[in-house]
Amino acid sequence: MKKTLGAPLFLGLAGLQLLAVLAIVFSSYITSEGVLMFHARNLLRNVGLNTMEHSRGFLKPAHDAAELAVRLAQNRIVASDDPDRLEQLLFQQLQLTTQASGMYFGAADGSFVFVMRDPGTELFRTKFITYDDSGNRETRLIWRTEDFNPVREVKDPTDTYDPRNRSWFTGASETGGMTWADPYIFFSSRQPGITLAAPVFSEADSVGGVIGVDIEIDEISDFLMRLKIGRSGRAVIINRNGDVIAGQAPDLLKTTAADGSLRFVKIDEFGDPIARQAFAPLFAGGTGDVTEEVTTTFTHDGRRFVALAMPILSEALPWTIGVYAPEDDFIAEIKQNRLINIWIAVAVAAVTGGIGLALANSIHRPVRAFAVRSALINQGEVDPDEPAPRTYRELEAVNDALMTQIAARRRAEREYGLTFEMSSRGMAQIEPGTGRFIRVNNRLCDITGYDAGQLTSKTLSELVLPSDRNALPRDEAMAESDFSTNQELRLRRADGVVIWVRLNAIMIRDGSGAALHAVMTLEDVTLAHEKESEIVELNREMTLLARDNTMGQLAAGLAHELNQPLAVIAQNAGTALYMLQKQPGVAPELVEAMFEVEGQALRAGEIINALRGLIHNDGSASAPFALGPLLDQVQRLVQHEAGEAGVRLIAQDAAGIEVRAHRVQIAQVLVNLLTNAIEAFAQADPATLPLPNDRQVRITLAGGAGQLTLGVVDNGPGVGQGVQLFTQFETTKPDGLGLGLSICRSIVRANGGKLWHEPVPDGGAAFYLTLPLAEAAGTDGDDAETTKESPE
Structure with a gap:
């Protein structure tokens, strides 16, 4: 709330007068009150001593x-x-x-x-x-x-x-x-x-x-009745067991016991409520030994009382003397005098306040003129360069500083406004409590397809697709959150087209931490996403080409494996034909059939030899290469398939590791192993698999004895019982040929290593292969197989 200077000046002048008078009045009252209360306690003490000596x-x-x-x-x-x-x-x-x-x-x-x-x-x-x-x-x-x-x-x-x-x-x-x-x-x-x-x-x-001597002690009560304690004070004598044995009201001392006899009343049942409130707490446990003076003040029925409990007379007479009196018996006059002095102080303050008001108005007039001019300058109605009216020297310095700040603020606002409006990215200010757009630039209107008027009636969450809204704080909770974000979201334009945008936002707060507004920048990255999709598609095509290459290798292995049985078939067919020709009476059809068998076997061999020539190895030798880049390339090749199957690829850091092998061949082996793992996820029953966010294929590394053991481990369905993985034409895929793992093992062996499978106890499959490390060049392949043993 804004306050004027006139009111503080008036209140200050009049208030100081009032405070000065009240300070004098109250200091006099407190001092005199303390002295009178001291004398009151001494009076009570003297009463107690007189009672003690009389007893x-x-x-x-x-x-x-x-x-x-x-x-x-x-x-x-x-x-x-x-x-x-x-x-x-x-x-x-x-x-x-x-x-x-x-x-x-x-x-x-x-x-x-x-x-x-x-x-x-x-x-x-x-x-x-x-x-x-x-x-x-x-x-x-x-x-x-x-x-x-x-x-x-x-x-x-x-x-x-x-x-x-x-x-x-x-x-x-x-x-x-x-x-x-x-x-x-x-x-x-x-x-x-x-x-x-x-x-x-x-x-x-x-x-x-x-x-024995029986002594009637009612005379002590008579003595107490003759005592004058202030105007209405009282005194009692209490035995150690809490009995009230003497007092200024003797008729309150006796009561009838359960057996009909008379007894003393206890202090907690005494008929005098003031004495009961003053002294009953000293005998709360049924007994009380007051070893020193106890002074208390308390309130009863709106009146303040002071009480004094004196120690016992002696061990033989364990009596406590209690005396109380109202405070007003001692300080009533001074309280009345204080009230009169307060009214005098108020009257003096009122008179001096009127004088102070006129003085304050005179002092405040130049300040008021300065405030009016500053307000007009702030509204743009007065040029700050115009000469200022005459005022106090202190205000002239303030005026100069204020004009400088106003000019700097206008310059900053102009620069911010130009930056906001001419930014190449969409920019907006968002209201913290509702999430509504307060201010938007033209670029944001171009990105969203709405004009500025339409946007200021919408919230950011209304533009974001429902599936992406969880990444944003709720509109009503935005003021309490930091709302500091940098992420990519999907928006729906005014024409219904879904676009990708990169959102950057930060909450602006004042000096007390209260949220003012959020500043947001928005960049259309739809084209970048399309390019990324094209890159992913190209990677997929490269993967298919790599798989074709792998199939060529598989075909080479198939040709190698078929050559020998075809040669035996041709040889046996020739032998059978020779024997048939030596025997008389053989049917010509049988001889013709054997000719056909021999011819077809020779023809199959020629076809296989031609196929081997097509896919023959280029003959390049193995060489050292860095494993890290290869793993990155392999992951990129299968990333598309992994994403479609909801599988995460996790590779152990291979920085600084070099192996000696044929780089392309090892890449083909890894691509085949990773593809097999990903396809196992895709072909299995989803109910038997982990949740999509928990599906993963890990590439592990372990070294030892000049070898590197590289593993491809997944948490998928695993390998079924009775499947011979490395046997040719044995497959777990509905459309597989059963040659991939067999050829992969051959490639790994040709590079001085081993390839084998191990089951995973918690579910999944693990394939491990060994490769010679580059620094262990010359080590025999069989000696390098020390990290894991293959169940061949």
Whole structure:
């Protein structure tokens, strides 16, 4: 999208003003916000520390009272086996320790003394469990005033309480020191509490009993309720097992268990959703040991909160203190102040923007005039040589460069246009997305027979014959392909005539890689194809002449083979005639017949001798020659037949190889072998042959011991069972004479080599012949046959 210079100037001037003011506003906000959040975290930390110290101070008197009672009992100042004196000690300690709701002593023999504040009254209640010498158990309950005066006493024979089975007794006995039980809900008072237990050792260093102190910890929740954390912050205390044991909403701490008893709620089921979101992840596994301060920020119902989790009080009291508060409690005023400053910045930017607009218009006026003139020059309405209006010095340099580029572009376009129109080849520009011709020259119109208007409504694939379209990319996929091609195709002209053309094409892309158009050149090569067909036909005729020559050689062999039997026939006929003449009474017809036999045999011999004279060898001797050119010539001679049969000829590279032989004779042998292989493909059932693209005849080369082994191997139907290939008049062709291979073997032998056949395991036939290498001249032919052995 094109943009004008005026808008950036205006936006730049006004925007810089706005950004400068906003930068000041936001930097002030971020700095002050960071400071306030730092103080907020310190406030939360102080709340946590105060809560921690208050909890320790609340529990310390109970701890000291239990420790004092243990020492008194340990030092026998108060005998632990004297229930009355022990009751007085526990009564006094309970009066001094207001945090404790009850103190008790359980002995190792099962006796028990329990002094507690009676719920709902101002009295104290003592429970005695004692055993006499006979082991009889007695349970007594005594209510006393705060002056230790008894009010009422009853016995409870149904009581089965045994302190030795309680967790506080076993825990203190096993650890040998003071232990704090996990907080729980006291059954009598239904208030949250905790138990402190300490062992009392006997003179034998064994546990003689355990002193316990029950402490109601609802006072800690009362303390938290009196704390002010921002405007709406909250604090909770969470036990290591995830129980919420104190908080600013005491009614949310308790819930009913499955057995009907009361228990603490877990943090993940706490009724305060904000506290649940802030601290439940710390106790995801059911337990949580917070060893260091954890500060988090989170969003709940669209409001931002900051939370702090303090480490546990001690190993004995594994409690975590959690405090949270909304961020707005600390930075709401600064956010409001920031909004006011932003509106002030916008107003300042608007005022300065109006001034900047006028300034931008003044600056932009010469630039706008320059842009208008450049557009008119580009459209050809203004001569670029006309004097330019006065403008900035920088734009004058740009104007000079622009005029130079415009002149260069016009020159390039003119040269390209002349080249395009006057090219001796057909040229066209093709649209990438559709394959449609955009621009064509006259030569392309001459080649195709269409005028320019008709061609621009067609695509390239519409002109190409359907069988040749696979060589081109699809019209819709042309933009994604390189479309770089150089190949020959067949086109159908407007008059219906099919012509051969050579197509060259390349895709033109812009700097970003997007396809602009394809440039195509087209050359009519129909005449060249016709000449090539004539050459192929001439090669075929040469092949026929060569075959005639081969047949002459075959006839010579036939004459040689027939001379001897004809001579025997003539001799035997003469002998029989002589014997018949000596015998009387022989029929004249028989004698006449024998005369006829003898005459015809002599006449046949004369005909054969005349034939031998016609095709007699020219007597030229063998000589060294390069094998490579010979193989090329042989392939060309049979290329036409191979193409008609769909057979590919593959020859091993024979560069630098020379053999000593009669060149023409070896050529006749190779032509015969190749022709036999190609005709075997043509005469066989196509269903038994490889696909046309896989049919091949290979010429192989192998050297060794002064010899070259040359093979003609095909993957055709092969040689049938029982066929004697090198026997005269034995043939596999319906119209064959059975003399070709026999004469070929004779020619190869005459040149110092051997010719034989080997079956191909995967199908086909292989014929091998050996020839002496040129550098091994003088080597006897029989010694050279070492590469492959003939099954003669």
